Amino acid sequence: MSAAASFFWVVAATKVLLSVPIQIGAARKRTPERLKMALGQRKDDWLAMAVMVVALVCDEYPLTGWMYLKIKSAMYELFGFTPNVAGWTYLFGTVLLAWLVQRTMLRLRCIQSR
Numbered sequence: 001m002s003a004a005a006s007f008f009w010v011v012a013a014t015k016v017l018l019s020v021p022i023q024i025g026a027a028r029k030r031t032p033e034r035l036k037m038a039l040g041q042r043k044d045d046w047l048a049m050a051v052m053v054v055a056l057v058c059d060e061y062p063l064t065g066w067m068y069l070k071i072k073s074a075m076y077e078l079f080g081f082t083p084n085v086a087g088w089t090y091l092f093g094t095v096l097l098a099w100l101v102q103r104t105m106l107r108l109r110c111i112q113s114r
Helices: 003-028 032-059 068-070 072-080 085-113
Strands: none
Touching: 003 032, 032 068, 032 085
């Protein structure tokens, strides 16, 4: 596993672990405010799950140079060498998950301050 992949999965695990207290807190104290936070967190969790599934699929099927190897020189002139899709997925996925972790931390601070 590459360093980018390892960092991505660490951020993803952090996102999952931080969202648990929000959902448990909303289940224990069913105030409208906590339920609203839990709903927003659930939407963020679905987005995070989609990013993780895309990362798994891209990691399972690396597309580096696929067009060049399969279709040879005629298509190479049209499309060029395809980029490492898994690497870009990890880069953008890590940035998106870090943003979701930040949103989760803000929700946790809001819950703890009340």
